Amino acid sequence: MALFRFFSSLKLTVWLLGLSLVLVFFGTLAQVHFGIHETQARYFESFYVFWQYPLEWPAGETLRWIHLPLPGGFTLGILLVINLVCAHFRYFRPRWNRIGIAITHFGVVLLLVSGFLISAFQEESRMGIKQGSTSNFATSFHDNELVLIDHSHPDYDELTSIPGSLLKDGNTVALPELGLEVRVIDFMPNAMLASKMQNPTGPEPRANRGAAQRMGMFAVEKPSVSSDDERNNPTAIVELVTPEGSLGTWLVSDFMDQPGIPPQAFELKGKTYELMLRQKRIYMPFTLQLDKFSHDVYPGTEIPKNFSSDIQIITPGETSTQPALVYMNHPLRHGGYTFFQASFLAAEQTRDGIPWTIFQVVENPVWQLPYYAVAIVGIGMCVQFLISLSAFTNRMKKASA
């Protein structure tokens, strides 16, 4: 009972709201260092976090030891939901003049729950399409995969993907369908690549097949980055082992996944496989074709006025295509994915002078939930506001009468 009293008390509500405020404040400051993605993971999608006194602040050197422990977003969210539900059982009396507050609180619970669901289910990725070309996959911002691609079928490629989360030093991943084991000898979250040809004084390559062998490619580990405009180049040294013995070691890196760098391949049971470490790709059951990318500016200025992509949706098995226009604030929703005009490469920025469009691709099965939640809270607040207003005007009338 004491526990119920604790969890239903308004004092707890005030504490939780205050702590949420502090968390949001420090979670905003932290973005200067960590970027949004990292901050989100550390502060808002976590159970606790330690805030550290920033170096740039006054006396940063001497006060660097200050650490402030804070409950994370998950902790506060869960406690707020519990507190809200308990408080309702404790205080709620079915009274009409409180109906707005009840509706509002129900909406807030739904909003918090939708926050959890979205952080669990939402997948964000990017898709770049060159004008006049097509694409049927998006690449993940932050996840990687090690893939083995078999090009031998005439109609399709057969792809085996190992999620980046399994690439850890000393880990072995068995691929029984291929009759193969992948041993991770060394995984580097971020590394720089160079070759002995350009840089003869560099360290000896640590792999004996592929680019390492051919060009003397070696990797130098770098500290990980997390700001919004930098990206890690995950890199690994892997050994491929068959029951008959080792096929050798390869240096694989996300850095090699760009035009101009020849793929690394190996032979197994008469088939040729390509080996790649790359940003995780999300393949779609349809293809997008970019007909034209337009980019307007206001006359006589460099201020962008509008970006838009004229595209066609090509669905396999269907003869006709579906045209669509994606532009600012007007995304395309198709097949459970939403495509947003996020960015572009202007003709001047590309080597062949053909522009690219870049879509942000979001897969979020519960995207409508916050809309409902917000609508409910909004209705609740308005109802309560009107109730209070009429009560107030009645009081004023009585007072003046």
Added chain:
Amino acid sequence: MSFLTRNAIPLVCLLVGMLIVVSGMRPAKYDTPFDIESFAELPVQAGGRILPIDSVVRNSLLIMRGRQTALLPDGETTSAIVWFMTMSFNPEAAEQMRVFRIDHDQVLGLFGWQQGDQKYFSFDELRPHFETIREQTSKINEQPELRTPYEKQLFKLYQALTLYYQLGGVLHPAQDLDTLPEQYAEWATIAIPGKQAADNYAADAPADWRVLAEYVRFAPRYEELANNAYFSIVPPRTAEQEEIHDWINVGEALLHTQETGEVDPVVLDYAELTVAWRQADPERFNAALASLHAQLDPHANLGKIAFEQFFNQFEPFLRAWILYIFVFILAALSFLVLPQSFQRAAFWVLILAFIVHTFGLLARMYIQDRPPVTNLYSSAIFVGWGAVVLGLILERIFRNGIGSFTSGLVGLLTLIIAHNLAKTGDTLEMMQAVLDSNFWLATHVVIITAGYSAMFLAGFLGVLYVNWRLCPGRLDKNGRTLYRMAYGITCFGLVFSFVGTMLGGIWADQSWGRFWGWDPKENGALMIVLWCALMLHARIGGVCRETGFMQLAIAGNIMTAWAWFGTNMLGIGLHSYGFMDKAFVWLMIFAGSQLVLIGLGFFAPSKPRPPIEA
């Protein structure tokens, strides 16, 4: 009391207020036969929109000098348009006018000047130091956010000089002004053969050397003008330009002569203006002006141009600001003497100020064709306006001078903020693509800004409360009223902040598929929502009493200032469009002052207050 004695003071005050308003409405008088007024209304294109030349010039002076006027060598001020005409038609005289503001001692030290002697400098005074400025500017930090105050001011000076140079070449090349028509005539005959000769020369084919020599006397200069002119004076000439309303600048128009063999009539008329001014021939000047208007007016929305010109001269926000000071004083007086008369006077003048403020707000919306809040500047205008609306409502209900007092205070403070934000240039600038949605600007942005208004109003009610708390007897009558006002306004603030924030979420979901992205500005708005919720729950749960609630309301000022400005200062995120440098110090001063006021609430009151009902 008779009607007259009751209303004498309010009527006199209202009359004074009206005088302040009307004094701005009469057109500017220039003591000269040259039709300066008409020159000021010539349409040009700058920053992607068509506006009267006067607007561009005023904004340029704001950037260079922080004011819309120039300083003559004798210390008198002169209007922006007269300064610009002097600069265009008689550059040597303009170079004596003081239009560059420098107040950082280290920058002044570069030139061997001491702080305190003077703040404004002329082009002529800076001329011997150009090399120093160029050299020192090349050394400053390339990342704007890491620059020291010295580097920022130096860079600003460098930009102001560049702007001055660009403005000088906006109507014509800035040399040999007396012979402009002859130069243009010569260029018209040489342009086509000259271009041919230059092309031949470039292609290693035989070229006419005499023609080429003539040609290079002009072409490179015009090329430079085309690259540097600050705004465009020639309306669209081709169907292609017409379609996107793309005006061309004087250099581009002169280079176009290489295809037509004729100098654009607009450019010729501007040359005619120049010569007429230099020969002190007002009739010729006004005739050329009439011809220019005949050519340019069909390309502009004349009503809008004339209206913007009136808006520039009337300066509604300056007038509203003066009126708010007046309201503030009257309301403060009402707390000391003749409460009824001064309350009424304050209320009437507040209504007048509100009308002028509303006019300014609507005028901006009409000129820009946008909802009221489009950038940081307009948000300041709107926050003040919203607070005044709420203050008027409070005053109407409670009739105790408190609504007038606080809204007058918020009104005048926000307009000071707006004035300082205007120093970055055209406040009616075009919108970035991502913001280009009138629907969301009208809903999300306006509602969230109205939420700021409510928070500040509640906060200043709190400020009044903690101050009165120290004056014996003050709160006996008004304490409960103030508390109720602050409570009501906080509820209002919560509704608006929440609805506004969530509309932002929907906008974000529509634009980039993320309902909530923990962007700094979003977080700021969320902090306001959380703070309001905290205040209401603290009140209902008995965690705080009357004074505590008012202290929380003052802390709300800090939250709101953080959400409004602080988040922009981080220089990150999707909303960092309004990045400012100097304002950080002011934000800290404001936060500090609010903390002191909260502390004031802990001092023993005149007598203990009874507990409040939950």
